Amino acid sequence: MNKPNIDPNMKALVYHGPGSKSLQDMPKPALQNATDAIIRITKTTICGTDLHILKGDVPSVTEGRILGHEGTGVVEEIGSSVTRFHVSDRVIISCITACGKCEFCRRGMCSQCEHGGWILGNTIDGTQAEHVRIPWADTSLHPIPADADEEAMVMLSDILPTGYECGVLNGCVKPGDTVAIIGAGPIGLAALLTARFYAPADIIMIDQDESRLDIAKKLGATMLIDTRDGRAVEKAMAMTLGKGVDVAIEAVGVPETFELCQSIIAAGGHIANVGVHGQSVPLHLETLWSRNITITTRLVDAVTTPLLLKTVIAGKLEPKQLITHRFALHDVLAAYETFGNAARERALKVILTC
Ligand SMILES: [Zn+2]
Ligand SMILES: [Zn+2]
Numbered sequence: 001m002n003k004p005n006i007d008p009n010m011k012a013l014v015y016h017g018p019g020s021k022s023l024q025d026m027p028k029p030a031l032q033n034a035t036d037a038i039i040r041i042t043k044t045t046i047c048g049t050d051l052h053i054l055k056g057d058v059p060s061v062t063e064g065r066i067l068g069h070e071g072t073g074v075v076e077e078i079g080s081s082v083t084r085f086h087v088s089d090r091v092i093i094s095c096i097t098a099c100g101k102c103e104f105c106r107r108g109m110c111s112q113c114e115h116g117g118w119i120l121g122n123t124i125d126g127t128q129a130e131h132v133r134i135p136w137a138d139t140s141l142h143p144i145p146a147d148a149d150e151e152a153m154v155m156l157s158d159i160l161p162t163g164y165e166c167g168v169l170n171g172c173v174k175p176g177d178t179v180a181i182i183g184a185g186p187i188g189l190a191a192l193l194t195a196r197f198y199a200p201a202d203i204i205m206i207d208q209d210e211s212r213l214d215i216a217k218k219l220g221a222t223m224l225i226d227t228r229d230g231r232a233v234e235k236a237m238a239m240t241l242g243k244g245v246d247v248a249i250e251a252v253g254v255p256e257t258f259e260l261c262q263s264i265i266a267a268g269g270h271i272a273n274v275g276v277h278g279q280s281v282p283l284h285l286e287t288l289w290s291r292n293i294t295i296t297t298r299l300v301d302a303v304t305t306p307l308l309l310k311t312v313i314a315g316k317l318e319p320k321q322l323i324t325h326r327f328a329l330h331d332v333l334a335a336y337e338t339f340g341n342a343a344r345e346r347a348l349k350v351i352l353t354c
């Protein structure tokens with residue numbers, strides 16, 4: 001393994017099958033195609049999706065895979081056809097790898113890219129490492145403006161575009177709407193922050209964790225529903241004078257929360273699913289068939305990242321509020337422990353610094 005003059009290894013968080021992971025030495029990635037770039041990671045984070053992977057819910061992730069699909073870094077090497085980026089540029093790594101040329105990319109549906117999509121930390125090695133190879137670098141990285149706060153930039157890899165595209169845009173949030181967001185985790189809170197662009201009359205945050213509801217209130221939720229008493233539907237209907245909500249954003253991914261959306265949606269309303277579902281959910285067409293509602297699903301396309309970046313730089317969006325813990329990459333196992341016990345640790349996003 002040891003080549004002269006150069007350390008061929010790096011530290012990385014490696015998946016070893018359900019319930020098993022380790023921080024270990026892995027070979028540094030090398031360019032494979034002319035469109036690749038190698039990025040030296042400066043900051044990365046852990047996503048709820050990584051916890052799903054560790055539970056064994058995502059069979060496309062095989063043993064030996066480096067996890068992680070979010071982060072920022074510095075361009076270390078570029079393939080011969082990369083034109084938008086140069087060595088030592090600071091970049092945001094998008095969770096979605098986009099070739100930019102296939103039919104789906106041309107339609108702005110990069111999540112379904114024929115040569116990419118969500119592959120980082122899934123079918124190719126990811127960002128919870130000192131270095132990562134990014135395919136289609138020109139269309140999968142974003143430049144970081146000189147004066148930008150790098151921790152805020154990490155929130156642009158995944159959670160802000162996910163909350164905004166899958167929740168707010170698909171939910172068609174409009175001025176004066178009553179919006180319910182079910183799930184006050186990082187994605188639900190990202191939906192809350194970006195829903196506020198559209199001046200909804202009310203944002204009702206629904207969760208079973210009191211400390212997350214407190215944070216939601218600080219971030220602009222106008223009403224809170226703690227679901228632990230089992231009366232969420234009753235409370236939401238009372239808050240909306242029996243009409244229900246115009247937009248219900250599902251940001252959990254279990255049958256109960258999607259059913260809750262169906263129970264509280266107003267006539268003409270939009271149910272926007274964001275959650276990652278591992279099992280089937282009853283669809284109550286016996287009550288909804290005549291109610292003019294729309295149900296949407298989406299995997300983030302990350303096509304709004306440049307727009308969201310501008311709102312962060314302009315101070316209209318402050319995603320650093322979602323960061324609760326900070327670790328060094330070599331403490332990534334402790335970071336997983338904290339993030340995996342989010343309620344006990346009051347954790348939202350954890351930042352890992354290389
Ligand atoms: Zn993610
Ligand atoms: Zn494509």
